[in-house]
Amino acid sequence: MVGVTSDNRRLVLAERPVGMVDERTLRMETVPPPVPGPGEALARVRWLSIDPTIRTWMDDRPGYLPPIVVGDVVRGAGIAEVVDSRTDRYAEGDLVYAMTGWQDYTLFAEGENVAQVLPAGIEPATALSVFGINGMTAWFGLLEVGALQPGDTVVVSGGAGATGSLVGQIARLKGAGRVVGIAGTPEKCAWLTGTLGFDVAVDYRSENVAAALHRHCPAGIDLYFDNVGGEILDVCLGQLAMRGRVVLCGAISAYNATGRPLGPANVVNLIPRRGRMEGFIILDYVERFATAQLELAGWMAEGKIVHAEHVVRGLERAPEALNMLFTGANTGKVVVEL
Amino acid sequence: MVGVTSDNRRLVLAERPVGMVDERTLRMETVPPPVPGPGEALARVRWLSIDPTIRTWMDDRPGYLPPIVVGDVVRGAGIAEVVDSRTDRYAEGDLVYAMTGWQDYTLFAEGENVAQVLPAGIEPATALSVFGINGMTAWFGLLEVGALQPGDTVVVSGGAGATGSLVGQIARLKGAGRVVGIAGTPEKCAWLTGTLGFDVAVDYRSENVAAALHRHCPAGIDLYFDNVGGEILDVCLGQLAMRGRVVLCGAISAYNATGRPLGPANVVNLIPRRGRMEGFIILDYVERFATAQLELAGWMAEGKIVHAEHVVRGLERAPEALNMLFTGANTGKVVVEL
Numbered sequence: 179m180v181g182v183t184s185d186n187r188r189l190v191l192a193e194r195p196v197g198m199v200d201e202r203t204l205r206m207e208t209v210p211p212p213v214p215g216p217g218e219a220l221a222r223v224r225w226l227s228i229d230p231t232i233r234t235w236m237d238d239r240p241g242y243l244p245p246i247v248v249g250d251v252v253r254g255a256g257i258a259e260v261v262d263s264r265t266d267r268y269a270e271g272d273l274v275y276a277m278t279g280w281q282d283y284t285l286f287a288e289g290e291n292v293a294q295v296l297p298a299g300i301e302p303a304t305a306l307s308v309f310g311i312n313g314m315t316a317w318f319g320l321l322e323v324g325a326l327q328p329g330d331t332v333v334v335s336g337g338a339g340a341t342g343s344l345v346g347q348i349a350r351l352k353g354a355g356r357v358v359g360i361a362g363t364p365e366k367c368a369w370l371t372g373t374l375g376f377d378v379a380v381d382y383r384s385e386n387v388a389a390a391l392h393r394h395c396p397a398g399i400d401l402y403f404d405n406v407g408g409e410i411l412d413v414c415l416g417q418l419a420m421r422g423r424v425v426l427c428g429a430i431s432a433y434n435a436t437g438r439p440l441g442p443a444n445v446v447n448l449i450p451r452r453g454r455m456e457g458f459i460i461l462d463y464v465e466r467f468a469t470a471q472l473e474l475a476g477w478m479a480e481g482k483i484v485h486a487e488h489v490v491r492g493l494e495r496a497p498e499a500l501n502m503l504f505t506g507a508n509t510g511k512v513v514v515e516l
Numbered sequence: 517m518v519g520v521t522s523d524n525r526r527l528v529l530a531e532r533p534v535g536m537v538d539e540r541t542l543r544m545e546t547v548p549p550p551v552p553g554p555g556e557a558l559a560r561v562r563w564l565s566i567d568p569t570i571r572t573w574m575d576d577r578p579g580y581l582p583p584i585v586v587g588d589v590v591r592g593a594g595i596a597e598v599v600d601s602r603t604d605r606y607a608e609g610d611l612v613y614a615m616t617g618w619q620d621y622t623l624f625a626e627g628e629n630v631a632q633v634l635p636a637g638i639e640p641a642t643a644l645s646v647f648g649i650n651g652m653t654a655w656f657g658l659l660e661v662g663a664l665q666p667g668d669t670v671v672v673s674g675g676a677g678a679t680g681s682l683v684g685q686i687a688r689l690k691g692a693g694r695v696v697g698i699a700g701t702p703e704k705c706a707w708l709t710g711t712l713g714f715d716v717a718v719d720y721r722s723e724n725v726a727a728a729l730h731r732h733c734p735a736g737i738d739l740y741f742d743n744v745g746g747e748i749l750d751v752c753l754g755q756l757a758m759r760g761r762v763v764l765c766g767a768i769s770a771y772n773a774t775g776r777p778l779g780p781a782n783v784v785n786l787i788p789r790r791g792r793m794e795g796f797i798i799l800d801y802v803e804r805f806a807t808a809q810l811e812l813a814g815w816m817a818e819g820k821i822v823h824a825e826h827v828v829r830g831l832e833r834a835p836e837a838l839n840m841l842f843t844g845a846n847t848g849k850v851v852v853e854l
Contacts (some may be wrong), residue, residue: 242788407784429784441779446745446767449794450580455793457786 180470186211187493188251188281194363195236198434198504199497203236204252204280204496211283219268219286221258223278227306228490228499228512229255229340230405233433236345242459252280252496255311257302260286268295275305280496282516303487307340307511308478309471315427315460316344316403317470318515323458324401324425328353331395333414336405337379338366339503340511345403346376347483354401358394360387360410362506369509374484398422398451406431408439415444418451434504486510524549525831526589526619533574536772536842537835541574542590542618544832549621557606557624561595561616565641566828566837566850567593567678568743570770580797590618590834593649595640598624606633613643618834620854645678645849646816647809648793653765653798654682654741655808659690661796662739662763666691669733671752674743676704677841678849679765683741684714685821690741696732698725698748700844707847712822726751736760736789744769746777753782756789764795772842815830824848 185208192205207223212324214220230252235246246253256278261267265288268274276293278284286293296305305312319341320326332349336342337359346357358378359370367379380390387410391399398419407429413423432439448455463470477483490499493516502508523546530543552558561652570592573584584591598606603626606612614631616622624631645651657679658664670687672825674680682697696716697708705717710753718728725748729737736757742749745767753762769775786793801808815821826846828837831854840846 240788411783412779426783426787428787432784436780439751439781439784441775441781441783443779444778445749445764445779445783445793446770448793449764449766450578450797451795452797452800453795455783457789457791459788459790462790 184210186281186283188279189493189496190251191236191246191248193248194238195233195434197436198501199233199236204497205389212285214262214264214285216480217288219260219263219265221260221268221274221278221284221286223256223258223284223493223516224273225257225302225306226278226280226493226496226499226514227255227310228503228514229311229427230430230433230503232500233504239254242461253277254280254496255306257296257305258284258286259337270360272296273302273305275310280493282493283403303489303511303513304485306479306486307487307514308344308474308483311460312340312511313344314463314470315341315475316348316461317474318460318466319425319427319458320345320348320401320403322463323456324403324423326352326354326401329355330400331356331358331397331419332401332403332506333358333360333391333395333399334403334405335360335382335410335414336428336430337361337370337376338363338509339405342403342405343370343374343510344483346370347374348374349401351477351482356395360406366506366509382410388416391417395419401425403427404429408432412440412442412444415442415453415455417449418447418453421452422451422453424453424455425516426455430504488512490514492516522548524619524621527575527831527834528589528616529586531586532576533772535774536839537571537574539824542835550623552600552623555603555626557598557601557672559606559612559616559622559624561594561596561620561622561831561854562611563595563640563644563854564595564616564618564831564834564837565595565648566834566841566852567649568766570838571842576705580799591615592618592834593644596622596624596644597632604644610634611640611643613648618831620831641827641849641851642816642823645825646682646812646821646823650678650810651682651800652805652808653679654686655812656798656801656804657763657765657796658683658686658739658741660726660801661794662741662761664739665689666694667693668738669694669696669735670739670741671696671698671729671733671737671822672741672743673698673720673748673752674766674768675699675708675714676701676847677743680741680743681708681712681848682821684708685712687739688713689820692776694733696729698712698744704844704847706822720748726754729755733757738767739763741765742767746770750778750780753780753785753791753793756785756791758789760789760791760803761825762791763791764793768842771851789818818831824829826850828852829854830849 260272262402273296334345338361370379402414406429611634676699708714708717740752746769
């Protein structure tokens with residue numbers, strides 16, 4: 179139980195970033211916490227889920243959600259603890275997974291359907307990763323969009339990230355023939371093969387990715403789960419197996435690009451390979467999250483899923499935490515603890 | 517009935533082209549016609565189907581069929597008339613649709629399953645276009661790969677080509693909400709809207725395609741049937757409607773490229789749009805051609821399908837006919853009559 183202190187600190191978008199978020203992008207404001215009315219609950223934000231997609235919302239570009247308005251608090255998921263409830267839906271002390279925003283306090287209204295009270299026994303960091311956006315993205319992206327088949331050779335980029343690390347593990351648990359992760363340091367690669375059970379890890383900073391994939395996927399790539407876009411997407415398109423599938427989850431290599439990124443010329447290979455490339459947004463699957471969460475909970479209980487969190491402390495460090503996703507400073511899920 | 521003359525002229529691949537086919541690429545050879553053995557039939561080639569894909573077979577690159585071997589006759593579909601049959605399968609005088617190659621004479625064997633005797637009443641040029649590769653490609657690409665839905669806004673590039681002109685007409689007949697063709701001259705555009713019933717035609721040589729599509733497809737593109745690749749593919753990816761589909765049929769803008777073509781940076785738009793891009797090869801649908809041919813035959817009988825042939829006379833002009841597909845000199849199907 180956390181009491182209401184006098185201030186609500188919040189990070190608002192001061193100006194749209196050009197390239198990486200820097201000291202001009204966000205502004206810390208201090209305002210009084212909102213006061214819950216009837217049917218509402220005030221909650222103190224405890225953890226923030228740091229996701230690459232937040233960077234895309236800072237641009238003034240049409241996307242799957244509207245851009246963050248300049249002057250508004252940064253949009254983002256998190257877990258908040260209810261501290262003052264005027265509704266039967268939330269009890270004080272409840273931990274609620276919701277779009278809290280980058281701030282100390284948030285208000286939940288009765289009608290909201292995105293806020294979810296965490297069941298007892300679920301660790302907050304796990305709620306944000308395995309049972310949160312990352313686990314859902316990995317599960318639905320791999321199994322539904324990618325239509326994983328037993329025996330498939332699966333390649334995932336951003337392999338040591340929160341989503342990628344789950345993609346590889348789910349693929350393995352679902353009978354993939356070979357799981358190849360692409361990551362950016364020897365330590366990450368060692369974690370993928372040594373701890374997570376990937377068959378192969380390719381270090382894109384020190385290896386020629388095209389040559390490495392040729393070597394490790396001699397029959398081609400059946401399913402490429404793309405978190406990065408850019409050159410690695412192009413390489414994988416060029417090495418698709420017959421009826422190969424490319425799942426477009428994200429394109430972090432482009433999120434901070436200031437010029438127009440290069441496109442993947444190897445899309446033409448989709449023709450002779452009868453390949454399919456498809457994008458998705460996990461919000462479309464919200465009503466079916468329970469199916470995925472149940473299967474993941476079973477694997478977690480059996481110790482079959484390894485997850486890692488990279489915890490950054492302090493709301494003021496949220497921008498730094500976001501940039502980590504693009505510099506590759508993290509392994510696993512980046513969480514800001516307030 | 518055409519008799520056997522003494523010579524079989526044939527165009528063989530002399531060297532792999534760099535860029536467009538030129539006078540060094542092919543060599544005309546004159547050899548004796550093959551002699552049919554038991555179970556075989558000799559046929560005189562009468563018409564050649566000139567298709568962009570032939571250019572791709574001239575490159576030394578893995579594709580859906582092996583490259584044409586240097587020194588071998590150019591691979592290609594055509595219609596040949598049986599002149600000397602040693603099998604019950606073919607009668608002398610039969611017109612047979614098959615991979616005849618670019619030559620005067622070809623031999624059919626009993627076991628071959630790709631050769632198809634034309635039914636009475638089917639014009640040879642129509643057999644090569646509406647009932648041939650182009651009609652099949654348009655029908656299966658649009659309806660199966662593209663999963664056309666009634667009301668869809670459909671855009672097709674290479675709109676005045678043999679395949680594109682059928683794509684637009686089939687889309688219209690199947691209830692598309694709007695059919696937009698992209699072509700390269702005012703005459704072709706006038707043909708699409710005035711004769712073929714397209715709603716809109718965009719002249720990519722004189723108009724800004726992105727601006728024109730924005731204007732004509734205000735709710736975005738539901739289905740883009742791509743025959744050209746390159747910049748137009750990129751523009752259409754950037755204007756996809758929610759759950760839009762891109763059918764990759766061909767990429768003629770790249771077939772003669774000497775450098776590495778630019779890729780479509782707008783593939784990232786597949787993510788927020790939940791879009792799908794898929795390639796296909798019509799050979800995979802051979803066993804189901806009859807379904808498509810039947811529907812097309814019905815439309816033809818009702819006068820609902822317009823088709824055009826661009827006939828070039830003489831085997832020696834086949835290379836010139838092939839280049840037409842890339843310079844856009846043709847409207848409709850290019851056929852070489854021998």
